[in-house]
Amino acid sequence: MGISERRQREKEQRRTGILDAAERLFFAKNYEDVSMDGIAREVELNKATIYLYFENKETLYAAIVLRGIAILKEKFTECMTKDAPGIVKVALMGQAYYRFSEEHPEYLRMIHFYGSERFSKENPCTAEIGKGYGSCRLVLRDAVRQGIEDGSIRADLDPFLTSMYLMISFMGILSMEDKWKQVIADEGFGYEEYCSRFFRFILPALAPDGKSPDVKRFARYGFVLTKPEGSGKRDEDCPIPLSPCLHNSPAGNPDDRHPA
Numbered sequence: 606m607g608i609s610e611r612r613q614r615e616k617e618q619r620r621t622g623i624l625d626a627a628e629r630l631f632f633a634k635n636y637e638d639v640s641m642d643g644i645a646r647e648v649e650l651n652k653a654t655i656y657l658y659f660e661n662k663e664t665l666y667a668a669i670v671l672r673g674i675a676i677l678k679e680k681f682t683e684c685m686t687k688d689a690p691g692i693v694k695v696a697l698m699g700q701a702y703y704r705f706s707e708e709h710p711e712y713l714r715m716i717h718f719y720g721s722e723r724f725s726k727e728n729p730c731t732a733e734i735g736k737g738y739g740s741c742r743l744v745l746r747d748a749v750r751q752g753i754e755d756g757s758i759r760a761d762l763d764p765f766l767t768s769m770y771l772m773i774s775f776m777g778i779l780s781m782e783d784k785w786k787q788v789i790a791d792e793g794f795g796y797e798e799y800c801s802r803f804f805r806f807i808l809p810a811l812a813p814d815g816k817s818p819d820v821k822r823f824a825r826y827g828f829v830l831t832k833p834e835g836s837g838k839r840d841e842d843c844p845i846p847l848s849p850c851l852h853n854s855p856a857g858n859p860d861d862r863h864p865a
Contacts, residue, residue: 620658623648627665628672632711636666636718667730670719673712674737677705681744689826691752692811692818696804696828698745699775703800706779717780742772749811757818758811771807778803 626648630639641662645652659665684697706713719734746768752758758767778800789799809817820828 619650619654623650623655623658624665624668624672628669631666631669631715636662636723663724663728664730666715667719667724667728667734670712670715670734671730671737673709673716674734674741676709676712677702677716678737678741678744680705681741685744685748687826689823690755690757691748691750692757692808693823693826693828694748695745695752695758695771695811696808696820696823697826698748699771699804700828702775702779713779717776742768745771752811756813759813762811767811774803774807 623644627639627644630643630647639662641652641655644662644665645655648655655665659668680701681698684694684701687694687697689697716738724731746764749758749762749767749771750764753760753762753764781796786796789796804820805817808820809815812818
């Protein structure tokens with residue numbers, strides 16, 4: 606390895622180290638409570654060195670947001686590779702977004718916070734983040750388009766608008782404030798159950814005949830549903846909610862996991 610290549614590798618490693626240190630602090634604290642001095646102490650570098658890699662705290666924050674968006678896009682893209690009808694892929698992406706919120710809650714918090722007016726619209730990272738998040742929506746749009754082509758989704762729907770409706774719905778549900786979660790809890794529903802009922806609400810709106818498809822059959826593609834634990838609702842009134850833990854599902858034939 607030549608000198609220039611070695612220097613470039615060291616530069617990339619230092620940049621990654623700075624990002625890792627900043628990520629730990631932003632995960633543990635609110636944006637306003639993190640300073641460049643604190644990041645410098647965390648990574649054990651001079652603050653001036655950090656400015657060689659990142660213009661300011663906002664740029665550092667944005668770089669971490671992009672890490673989270675990359676993970677979400679990977680999850681969406683994995684859903685798209687399934688040999689499944691388009692409407693199933695849409696459901697899988699909704700499930701993937703939910704799992705992302707469970708596995709990476711701090712990334713989700715940072716993604717949503719970056720969309721607030723706190724950050725400068727002139728920052729070049731803003732456009733990059735918009736493009737990155739938009740690429741996730743484009744994957745969802747492609748799933749809708751496929752569903753229209755294979756007949757699993759209504760032909761009169763526009764793929765772009767439908768993907769916007771869905772993406773904004775996912776965002777709104779998963780960024781719900783605690784006060785609204787409490788309202789749901791006061792009515793006797795768990796938050797996971799609330800999230801899962803979205804599929805009973807939205808799938809008939811997508812299906813050609815206006816009827817909800819049999820989501821139990823989606824299990825063969827990785828869409829796993831379980832009964833809510835300790836639910837006081839009657840079975841006929843309580844749909845089967847989404848489970849975030851696919852790896853906890855029983856082994857064997859997917860169709861056998863949910864007998865009719």
